[in-house]
Amino acid sequence: MTVTETDAAVLGGGLAGSLIAKSLAEKGWRTLLVDRNRFPRHKVCGEFLSPEVRQMLDAAGLTDRVSALRPAAVERVRLISAEGGRVDIPLPGIAMGLSRFRLDEALHEAAAEAGARVRTSSAVLSVERLSDESCEVRVRRGSGIEIIRARTVIAAWGANGQAAVTGFSGPATPGNPANPAPSALVDRGRSTLYPWSRSAPDYMGVKSHYTGIEMEPVVELYLFPGGYLGLCPVEDGLVNASALLSRDAFRGAGKSVSALLEAAAQRCPPLHSKLKRGLPVPGAQAAVAPVKLNRRPNPWDMVPRLGDSSVMIPPLCGDGMSMALRSARLCAPLADGYLRGELSLAGWEEQYVRAVKRTFGGPLRWGRLLQSSLGSPAVVRMLLRLAQLSPGVASGLLKATRLKPEGEN
Template sequence: MTRILDAAVLGAGIAGSSIAKALADKGWDTLLLDRQSFPRHKVCGEFLSPESQSTLHALGIADSIAGLGHCEVERVRIIFEKGSEMELPLPGHAWGLSRYTLDSALHLAALDAGAKLQTGVTVTDVQKVNRGYLIHTKRGSDISVMEARTVIAAWGASQRSGLPGYRRPASIKSSYIGVKSHFRGIAMEPVIELYFFRGGYLGLCPIEGGLVNASALLAREAAVDAGKTILAIISGVAKRNARLHERLRFAEPVLGTQAAVAPVFLNRKPLAWDGLPLLGDAATMIPPLCGDGMSMALRSAALCAPLADRFLREELSLADWQQSFTGSINREFKRPLRWGSLLQWLFGSPMLSNWLPNAARLAPSLAQELVHATRLKPFGS
């Protein structure tokens, strides 16, 4: 008789790896699947906000992540196209840590807990059956079918038609492109620098090993006009902000760390369940100016894990799991998403951005409250 898994987690990023580890800790036979190969570089701000600390503790991974050599970040500095700037303190110490290092550590934590990991495997279909789900996968020319009592989707923002969580984009023209690269030779304070310019913005965040992560979110036209390679795009858009251009002038790109993602759709409403529980970016695309995407991915896993455990113990029905998880996601994410979208709009408007630094100096407490409104509350509060 074919062995039936307790849980299959589809997507081995932050949210997927974390919930796989949490379920394996409870003794459940858990499989973690991803269509990508690891370790890999991914477009990401590579910034774990102060609010993530309580979630890391709840998931039992705080100590292992704390030992990865992160850089501590205390402030956010925003530099506009015409040179004006504003600086805001963070409500605690954030961590600059690459996804290459973080994903590897989370995979190891999941494996140490007893979960199994398969990468380079594409899920082509998920079917509901009496005892759970049939998961159809493909690796090269090999096609397989496995069965699990429950399936959790943590496959990021990928819009794959035919699979749960797919939402047809309203318009490809309204999408963005994300690019990233690591650099050497940039002296950084314990601060994230956000540079705005026509068509988008680019953030510099210090990470482990003395490197700096440069990640940009760009309107499609801005990226196309800037260059044909990732480094050419970064160099091209940097010229639109004189201070950023000077900052990167003598920086040395770390070859092999470049990555891109497209299309990126902002302001998607949260969708916590679509036949399956959806975690991380599969549930919603966080406005990047929230600066909290990694923390929100962790939080979605922490909210879902105890419900999945209760379902597997037959203490909770599937309908009750769906209702509880959907309610939790809406309560925790609604406020940060709403205010993050407002912040995205304010900083992206050339007319408004001209007076924002003066407004922040005149009313610093109001500016700080606006930033705090985009943050998650400590887990369990």
């Protein structure tokens, strides 16, 4: 067993974890970034970087690094129903399509160059807060155990990453009343700020890259009974197909990613016609389950939580990566103030929880409203018709699900 001491231990090497590790290392803090997986890796993600991400990349000094990965340009969103109805909605700026296979590795390199130590293939077993000034993390690395003693721990392990970690009360969900969400965000389930439902279905996410599919600078969202699938152009002429599917609706569709994507395409003739033109890229498939969209926001559970471990917007909004990066941007200066002794742990929690509420409340509310509405084919037809007749309404709904530029909240 080895013992490592550090100022900040960041648990989870996705976008939020990598960005805050880079930020803290640049401030001179000893920073350790830990993730249980090997990288680079494919993961379920829409791989769509919305226009507001550009401002954050600039502020973080990452614009040139990301541009070097040759992301695809995206100018519009196209909604397509199973019946063939469609509508195009212009984006308020140029978005980007970029695979997580490339992006995650690039952010790890940026964090390491800033001075952070990056450890992958390292599974977090437990987190214990010893005092307001110290935490202890147990990590399995290969056949050995490492003890990390950190002045602070930041959780960025995604929506399901906490499941195997002891020391936490569990995710804040309607089915887990022992761990209610912070009172600053919801009032024991009665608030309409973040609507949720006990009967909300469980979903699964699947993705695959394709070659041979011609795409305009458009992200296409196909809506069909039981779920939806987005096609987004990414680097090197590839197309990312990512779907959110109801586990009940697709229970008999098979267990492989290819079988599930084929079952989805069978429910949506325009999607079937599109996918049959391409070929799946071997090894570029991924799946995740369960995906629980009724999970209450939980930005603090003993330690600050970033990205999907804190809040998760429905994937159809296409703003998940933007929200992950923004959560790191919100938390980093507070973490720096805490480590400098200028901010107490309680003060950090209060300010971060308030910032999450202020920044993500509107997009989450509208995103969950759209998610619940699009489960009905009749509602889909009505919304597409409304968008065709009143393009301003469609653009307004799109804007409602997006983050405001930094400084405008």
